[in-house]
Amino acid sequence: MHFARPVTALRLPERAPVRLLAAVVAAVLAAVLLPASPAAAAKVKVDKRFFGVHDSGLASLSRAGTGSIRLWDTGTLWRDIEVAPGVYNWTRLDQIVTAAQARNVEVTLVLGMTPSFYASVPTAMPNDPGAFYRYVTAVVQRYRSWNGKRGIHAYQVWNEANVTNFWTGTTLQMAQLTKATRNAVRAQDSGAIVVGPAFAARIGEQIRGITKFAFARVDGVPAWKFADVLSLNLYPLPKYGTKVGTPEYSMQLLARARKILGYGGVPKSKPIWNTEINYGMQTGSLGGTKAATISAERQAAYVIRTYLLNAARGIKRVHWYSYNMGYLPGGGTLGNTLLTKPSDGATLTLAGKAFGLVQQWMKGTLVGPTTSTQPCTVDGKGTYTCVIKYGHGVRRVYWNPTKRVKVRLARSATFMQGVYGVKKTVKGGSTKAVDYRPLMVRSKS
Secondary structure, three states: OOOOOOOOOEEOOOOOOHHHHHHHHHHHHHOOOOOOOOOOOOEEOOOHHHEEEEOOOOHHHHOOOOOEEEEOOOOOOHHHHEEEOOEEOOHHHHHHHHHHHHOOOEEEEEOOOOOOOOOOOOOOOOOOOHHHHHHHHHHHHHHOOEOOEOOOOEEEOOOOOOOOOOOOOOHHHHHHHHHHHHHHHHHHOOOOEEEEEEEEOOOHHHHHHHHHHHHOEEOOEEHHHHOOEEEEEOOOOOEEOOEEOOHHHHHHHHHHHHHHHHHOOOOOOOOEEEEEEOOOOOOHHHOOOOOOOOOHHHHHHHHHHHHHHHHHOOOOEEEEEOOOOOOOOOOOOOOOOOOEOOOOOOOEOHHHHHHHHHHHHOOOEEEOOOOOOOOOEEOOOOOEEEEEEEOOEEEEEEEOOOOOEEEEOOOOEEEEEOOOOOEEEOOOOOEEEEOOOOEEEEEOO
């Protein structure tokens, strides 16, 4: 259906009445967050695009290791580009796409928010639904071939469609926008990726939003089928009781969201991108205030653990939200794990260097201990072991997020690296102390 025509209503399938949605939400929220259940293949190999960023200053485009970038908070919203009905200012987006293409960085463009002449607030459905279809068509027509190559590789419907700061419309309307995006992109560039609306996943209201979308249908077709890729923003809470929200808690959010999506019929094979991630973000009445400061070593550890765990759990792309837009009034930043110094947005922190270090460690194939288990296993003491096989041997990455433990190295171990990247010779078969800071040990087998 061409979206410029009158839209059809979204409905829930007969087999999933509203009371079932309520039951699903209640069951999920009542469950205690437990270690994430296996949902990935026994072998995982990632490419450069897996290592993505979300950087308002765009300094990441000048850094080695950036494989993909998601455009949000970059002056490229729908309302930034369409300055009057049917009139577009492409200047900013042209600059970014050109810079990204020159550095072989793939671009994902988030298509919201609504211009003021189509709605009273940017978080609302346009009063002319066909306007969105026309906008997406114009964008894809412009960037399907840019300097002889595809300029924008992926188009995301909206940002955080289950958070009222970004979307105040209905699930019906968001599903319609998702179908409109699919139709417009397919008509202009069949090889581009359609990314579903992003969903946050850390509080009850957000879980209800994921559940509604999982069960939504348009013309009898599940809304999620209109997207090639589903999107989650996997920020954990700053704390769970007395425990700090870590990359491991983020993976528990992923497991919970996958379960909900499964209830709605989403197959396990459906690709998921983690389109925003950082740590320490406040919520509720403290939302928008500064995150608690953590050490440079912990920040670096979070970066390494995040990319390893996301790959092991089957996530296809991770966009780190740098939050290096400068200090908040009174000091501090929204997220506490920064790839660059907020004062200039360019100087790498230890975490920024870890972003490159983990890419070196992950060259090869992540494997599970058997042909049927996922990579990055955890033992009874809570110690993680990620095994990466490559042409010259094996890398094993160890960490324990809560305590200091000892691990025994492989007999063929030759050297190790910590979060600083310094190589140290080790004796094969010896034991080493491990804590929250990942330790990579290289061995011949």
